[in-house]
Structures are given as C-alpha cells and as structure tokens.
Amino acid sequence: MPAQTLYDKIWNAHVVSAQQNGLDLIYVDRHLVHEVSSPQAFDGLRAAGRVVRRPDCTLATVDHNVPCVNFILHQLIERPPRLGGKAAIKDPESRAQCAALEKNVKEFGLSYFGLEDKRQGIVHVIGPEQGFTLPGTTLVCGDSHTSTHGAFGALAFGIGTSEVEHVLATQTILQKKSKNMRINIEGALPPGVTPKDIILHIIGRISASGGNGCVIEYAGSVVRALSMEARMSVCNMSIEAGARAGMIAPDEGEDWDKAEAYWRTLHSDVDAKFDVEVEIEVADIAPCVTWGTSPQDVVPITGTVPDPAGFSNLDRRRAAERALEYMGLVPGTSMTDIKVDNVFIGSCTNGRIEDLRAAADVVRAAGVEAKVAPGVRAMVVPGSSRVKRQAEAEGLDAVFRRAGFEWREAGCSMCVGMNEDQLAAGKRCASTSNRNFEGRQGAGGRTHLMSPAMAAAAAMRGTLADVRQFQQKSSQPTIGLDSAPPVQQPAAIPLDSVADVIIPTAGIQPAVKEEASLADLPNKVFRVLKGIAAPMYIENMDTDMIIPKQFLKTIVRTGLACGLFYNFRNDVNTGQPARDFILDQPPYDKAVIIVSTGKNFGCGSSREHAAWSLDDFGIRCVIAPSFGEIFRNNCFQNCMLPIELSVEECRELARDAEAGIELVVDLEREEITRAGRETAPIRFKNGLVQARVFIGWVRRYWCDDARWRGYRYF
Numbered sequence: 001m002p003a004q005t006l007y008d009k010i011w012n013a014h015v016v017s018a019q020q021n022g023l024d025l026i027y028v029d030r031h032l033v034h035e036v037s038s039p040q041a042f043d044g045l046r047a048a049g050r051v052v053r054r055p056d057c058t059l060a061t062v063d064h065n066v067p068c069v070n071f072i073l074h075q076l077i078e079r080p081p082r083l084g085g086k087a088a089i090k091d092p093e094s095r096a097q098c099a100a101l102e103k104n105v106k107e108f109g110l111s112y113f114g115l116e117d118k119r120q121g122i123v124h125v126i127g128p129e130q131g132f133t134l135p136g137t138t139l140v141c142g143d144s145h146t147s148t149h150g151a152f153g154a155l156a157f158g159i160g161t162s163e164v165e166h167v168l169a170t171q172t173i174l175q176k177k178s179k180n181m182r183i184n185i186e187g188a189l190p191p192g193v194t195p196k197d198i199i200l201h202i203i204g205r206i207s208a209s210g211g212n213g214c215v216i217e218y219a220g221s222v223v224r225a226l227s228m229e230a231r232m233s234v235c236n237m238s239i240e241a242g243a244r245a246g247m248i249a250p251d252e253g254e255d256w257d258k259a260e261a262y263w264r265t266l267h268s269d270v271d272a273k274f275d276v277e278v279e280i281e282v283a284d285i286a287p288c289v290t291w292g293t294s295p296q297d298v299v300p301i302t303g304t305v306p307d308p309a310g311f312s313n314l315d316r317r318r319a320a321e322r323a324l325e326y327m328g329l330v331p332g333t334s335m336t337d338i339k340v341d342n343v344f345i346g347s348c349t350n351g352r353i354e355d356l357r358a359a360a361d362v363v364r365a366a367g368v369e370a371k372v373a374p375g376v377r378a379m380v381v382p383g384s385s386r387v388k389r390q391a392e393a394e395g396l397d398a399v400f401r402r403a404g405f406e407w408r409e410a411g412c413s414m415c416v417g418m419n420e421d422q423l424a425a426g427k428r429c430a431s432t433s434n435r436n437f438e439g440r441q442g443a444g445g446r447t448h449l450m451s452p453a454m455a456a457a458a459a460m461r462g463t464l465a466d467v468r469q470f471q472q473k474s475s476q477p478t479i480g481l482d483s484a485p486p487v488q489q490p491a492a493i494p495l496d497s498v499a500d501v502i503i504p505t506a507g508i509q510p511a512v513k514e515e516a517s518l519a520d521l522p523n524k525v526f527r528v529l530k531g532i533a534a535p536m537y538i539e540n541m542d543t544d545m546i547i548p549k550q551f552l553k554t555i556v557r558t559g560l561a562c563g564l565f566y567n568f569r570n571d572v573n574t575g576q577p578a579r580d581f582i583l584d585q586p587p588y589d590k591a592v593i594i595v596s597t598g599k600n601f602g603c604g605s606s607r608e609h610a611a612w613s614l615d616d617f618g619i620r621c622v623i624a625p626s627f628g629e630i631f632r633n634n635c636f637q638n639c640m641l642p643i644e645l646s647v648e649e650c651r652e653l654a655r656d657a658e659a660g661i662e663l664v665v666d667l668e669r670e671e672i673t674r675a676g677r678e679t680a681p682i683r684f685k686n687g688l689v690q691a692r693v694f695i696g697w698v699r700r701y702w703c704d705d706a707r708w709r710g711y712r713y714f
C-alpha cells in the first residue's frame with residue numbers, strides 16, 4: 001500500500017463508489033444542520049417523498065438567527081408563537097426560519113438542540129462539545145466553517161443546501177478529491193501570540209486563495225502542543241485560506257479504549273507525498289490584525305496600513321484600494337492609532353471557553369478599576385450555552401461585566417449580524433470572528449480580525465492595541481497551549497439518540513447505475529451558450545459580496561436576483577439603487593456570463609443563495625482563475641458552469657467583454673470563442689473533465705445496494 005496522508009486515509013475509507021467523471025461518492029458519518037441552509041433541503045425531501053436516511057447521525061440546532069440578549073429580559077417579552085421560552089425572536093423572517101427548522105426536525109425525527117435546550121450553540125461549537133465530532137469520521141454541514149471539526153482528525157467540510165438535501169436523503173455526497181497540502185508550524189511561540197495569530201499569519205502568507213483545491217493538514221511541534229480549542233480555531237479558518245478543509249492528526253481521546261486501534265492509524269505516513277508544503281516559523285510572528293476586507297490583509301499590530309501601490313499584482317492592488325476606501329483608512333497609519341467603536345468577542349473561531357479565559361485575563365491585567373474605553377460598545381457572546389455556563393462557573397462573566405462588557409446568550413451574533421447584533425455603517429469593530437468582508441457584520445461596518453486577547457485589549461484601550469503591553473503586567477501563561485492549567489469541565493450532557501461508534505466504510509461498493517440519458521437533462525444545462533459577459537476585476541469576490549446576509553433568511557430558492565451584489569448595486573445608507581454597477585448597465589444587464597480576472601471567486605460562506613441569485617439574474621456560466629470550492633459545487637447544482645482559466649486568459653476575455661463582444665462557450669468542443677471574431681478559441685483547462693462533470697452532475701445516480709440507496713436527483 002503506497003504511503004498515504006491523513007486525508008487520503010479517511011477519504012479512501014469512505015468511498016462508496018468511484019464515478020467515471022472524477023468524482024467519488026463518499027459516505028458521510030455525521031451531519032450537522034442549522035436553520036439557514038436547511039429549509040429548502042427539507043422541502044426537497046418532502047417533494048421527493050423521501051425520509052432522512054440516518055436521523056441517528058444527524059444533529060440540528062439554531063444559531064445564526066437567535067437573539068443573544070440576556071434571556072431574563074426576554075422572559076419579559078411576549079413569547080412568540082411556537083418558539084416560546086428563553087429567546088423571543090422578534091424579526092419575522094428569522095423567526096420563520098427557526099420555526100421551519102423546528103417543524104422539520106419533528107417531521108423527520110432528528111435530534112435537535114432548540115432555543116430552550118441547554119446544549120444549544122453555534123453548530124461548530126456544540127458538535128465537538130457533545131462528542132458528535134470524532135476522529136476518522138467524515139462530517140459535513142451546510143456551513144463553510146465545518147472545517148473546524150478537522151481539529152479532531154475528522155474530514156469535515158462545508159456544503160451547499162442542495163448537497164444538504166442529498167446527504168439527508170442518502171447519507172452520501174458526490175465530491176471531487178482535493179489535493180494534499182501540509183503546513184508545518186515550528187518554533188517557540190513568542191508571548192502574546194495565539195492560535196488566531198498563527199492562522200492569520202498563515203493566511204497573510206499563503207493568501208486567501210492559497211489553499212484553493214487543497215485539504216490542509218497542519219503539522220509540526222507547535223500544532224502538537226496546541227489544546228483542542230486552539231486546534232479548532234486554526235482549522236476553522238482553513239476556509240479563509242481558500243482550502244476545502246483543515247485537519248490535524250489526533251493524538252489523545254477520551255474514548256481511547258473504544259477506537260484506539262483505528263485512531264492510531266490516523267496520521268500521514270512518514271513518506272506520504274503532499275502536493276504543496278509550507279513551512280512556518282512562529283518565532284517570527286507578532287500578534288496580528290487585519291487592515292482590509294479579506295482575511296489575507298494581515299499585518300503585525302506593530303505595523304502600519306499598507307500602501308496599495310506596493311502590490312505588484314493589478315487585481316490585488318485594486319482590491320487593496322477598494323478595501324482602504326471601504327475601511328476609511330490611509331496608508332502609513334499605525335495600526336495602534338486606529339480607534340474602534342465596537343468589540344465583538346465570540347464566533348465559531350473564538351467563542352470557546354479558552355478564548356473567553358484569554359480575553360478575561362487581559363481585562364483582569366488592566367486592573368480592577370479598569371473599564372472599557374469610553375464610547376466603545378464591547379460584547380462577549382459565548383459560542384454555546386455550555387460555554388456560557390462554564391464561564392459563569394469560573395466567574396469570567398463577572399470580570400467582563402465589571403469592566404463594562406455586555407455578557408450575552410450563545411449564538412453567531414455579530415459575526416454575521418443575522419440577529420439584531422449588527423455593526424452600524426461606518427463603525428469600526430475589533431472582532432474575534434473570521435471574516436472581515438465588506439458588510440459582514442452590518443452594511444457599511446468595518447471589521448478588524450484578531451485574537452480574543454487582542455480584542456479585549458482594544459476594548460480597554462479604545463484603539464487597536466498590542467496585547468503584550470497588557471500581558472507584561474500580568475503573569476498569565478500564553479494561551480492556546482496544552483500547558484495552560486487544566487480546568488474542570490462540567491460533564492457532557494448525554495446525546496442519547498446519536499450513535500457513538502465510528503463505522504469505517506471501506507470495502508462496501510454498491511453498484512451505481514445511471515438512470516437518465518442526456519436527453520433527460522434539465523433545459524438549463526447548455527451545450528452552447530452565447531451571450532454578453534460582464535467583466536469583474538475583484539480578487540476574492542466572496543459570497544457575502546455576491547449576496548449579503550439579509551437575503552439568507554428566505555426559506556425558498558427563488559426571487560433572489562434583488563439581493564445579487566446588493567451592496568454594490570445599492571446605497572448602503574439609503575437602500576436606493578446606485579445604478580453604476582456593471583450588471584445595471586446595458587448591455588451587461590442582459591449578461592449570461594461573468595468573467596472575473598480575480599482569483600478565488602465565490603470564496604467564503606457556503607450560502608447557495610449566491611448561486612441562486614446569479615441564476616435568478618440569468619447568469620449561466622462564471623469564468624475565473626479559481627473558485628471557492630463550495631461555490632463551485634453550488635454552481636454545478638444549479639446547472640451553472642464554473643470554468644477555470646489562467647489569469648491571462650481571463651484578462652483576455654474580460655477585455656473582449658469590456659468591448660461588448662459576445663462570448664460563445666461550447667461545452668462539447670470545450671472551447672470559448674468570441675462571436676464574430678477570428679481570434680483563436682480558448683480551451684477550457686481540463687476541458688473534458690469540466691464538461692463531463694457538468695453534464696454528469698445532473699444525471700440520476702441510484703445505488704442499487706439497499707443498505708445505501710445513494711441517490712442523486714435533480
């Protein structure tokens with residue numbers, strides 16, 4: 001048997017059947033479900049008359065839409081219909097989305113941590129907390145930060161809503177295997193440098209598209225010494241590095257005796273080959289902050305706002321100019337001179353107990369009398385109800401409250417602003433979350449990403465601040481390392497209905513038969529597409545830009561064209577149409593193709609709403625140098641073809657698009673030509689595979705084996 005990586009081993013153990021088009025049907029051990037990406041999936045099941053195949057391996061919770069204000073206040077508010085108790089959801093759309101999940105879990109018989117459940121919390125905090133996440137398993141969720149669970153040596157990745165439906169129905173998923181990338185992290189961690197600084201530094205180094213097409217394994221002595229919380233923070237932001245997933249080989253486990261033999265095999269073999277290897281020396285890292293609107297826009301806190309003129313890549317320079325304008329910053333400003341209005345400590349990256357302890361340490365180090373700086377609104381939002389209770393048992397809430405922080409209920413909160421916790425336009429937030437995208441925490445809001453300790457320092461100082469100045473005053477140990485003092489965790493609440501045994505699935509190879517011929521393909525699948533192409537020049541066009549969060553509250557797939565590129569097409573303050581965006585100007589208002597010269601189109605969130613809104617506008621094909629992986633899959637699911645070309649080829653096509661020349665995408669000839677021009681056609685990179693995948697994706701697949709009944713339908 002050739003040497004294998006950790007990723008290879010888990011993948012190979014879960015292949016149900018290898019398809020001819022380069023895709024594998026993978027068995028899914030665990031499926032986490034939340035209210036935003038699931039309503040349309042359950043509707044699909046109902047329409048097809050199907051049940052959930054493994055309710056015992058499916059766990060649902062509400063997190064994005066839940067109010068995080070103190071529930072004592074809530075008890076005074078009228079209990080809304082069907083969602084009584086701890087948190088009253090005032091916004092009707094948020095309430096409808098949570099109510100839809102509540103109805104669906106009842107109808108389909110799923111385990112559910114609802115609003116009143118002591119185990120409720122952010123989906124990526126509760127999975128590990130409840131022992132639902134296990135080494136060697138495959139775990140998926142309709143959420144991009146599913147990469148978090150890779151910290152346990154699981155293969156965990158985010159999927160779109162159509163894929164959620166497929167997993168619910170079949171407990172399998174059709175995927176293309178990624179490349180192997182290893183990031184070796186070595187050296188002695190300097191004071192004040194936390195796991196968040198390590199991952200921000202890595203993204204700054206390899207870029208937000210550096211992990212495109214790869215699963216990253218984090219390795220090296222620094223990683224081995226990290227606590228589980230710290231590993232989760234690192235794996236969580238693999239998606240911000242453009243990777244499909246992040247993983248760390250497991251080394252210890254409470255259920256060791258049950259699964260020891262299998263778990264011990266979960267490491268990359270010594271001579272395993274990686275497609276990409278990166279070396280990181282942590283001694284050189286300082287506490288980091290972001291200055292722009294991509295997680296790759298990172299500088300040490302001792303640095304200054306960079307000058308876009310310093311970027312040699314044109315798309316990067318454009319993105320930096322746009323980012324500085326959005327962020328209201330001028331090149332050369334010291335990072336520590338930047339004033340903040342808000343501080344947010346929470347999210348699936350940094351809402352765990354260890355994060356809250358680290359932030360509280362800084363607040364304590366500031367002195368018993370010290371308060372949050374005047375004019376700053378600072379809030380702490382635990383990642384789960386259990387984290388909240390643990391923090392209260394340790395007295396952390398008192399430390400925060402005394403200093404003037406708001407102490408909140410568990411949920412996603414201001415990480416995404418789908419509840420009422422939103423950053424106002426023009427306000428600046430020091431945030432422990434993972435995305436500093438335009439409008440991420442609120443339309444027009446400005447986000448700087450950093451560690452919990454740095455965010456606490458910013459709250460106390462009122463500007464971005466170097467946490468080391470606080471830590472010198474105290475003798476707190478560096479956080480995130482296993483050397484931190486062990487703290488008694490309350491006993492896990494048993495999760496009765498969830499199976500607790502991993503079942504490696506190797507060796508089960510059900511026959512797969514193709515049911516439909518090409519003639520049965522939906523009309524939307526084109527053979528030749530001719531039409532106007534809209535050029536776009538933004539690197540890392542994230543799905544928050546393609547469709548912002550307020551449009552994610554829908555429970556249907558249609559009518560989303562109005563949300564497409566909303567913040568580009570409308571004045572964020574007045575909501576009035578701006579009419580200067582390319583898709584609002586003739587002839588591009590009839591565009592059927594988008595040509596992006598910038599890499600990593602559709603990065604970030606797994607929201608299939610991005611594909612639905614493009615579809616609703618009439619876009620059938622997106623051409624770019626690379627794509628966010630989940631977006632790419634979501635395109636296929638909606639019969640929209642993503643084509644990867646070189647940056648030069650994308651620029652060439654963008655020039656033609658700019659001149660209003662129609663493009664012709666010919667799927668069977670696997671080439672793109674310019675209507676009425678003699679220029680040489682541009683071949684699709686891996687054209688044959690691309691085209692076949694596109695056509696193949698929408699065929700019906702049935703697994704004959706009654707044990708699996710893997711089923712792909714459209």
Ligand SMILES: CC(C)[C@H](C(=O)O)[C@@H](O)C(=O)O
Binds near residue numbers: 607
């Ligand atoms: C709502 C969900 C689909 C989304 C994601 O996939 O990441 C959200 O969690 C986010 O962080 O933007």
Ligand code: SF4
Binds near residue numbers: 063412
């Ligand atoms: S990134 Fe933010 S919104 Fe998304 S799951 Fe994590 S906490 Fe929730």
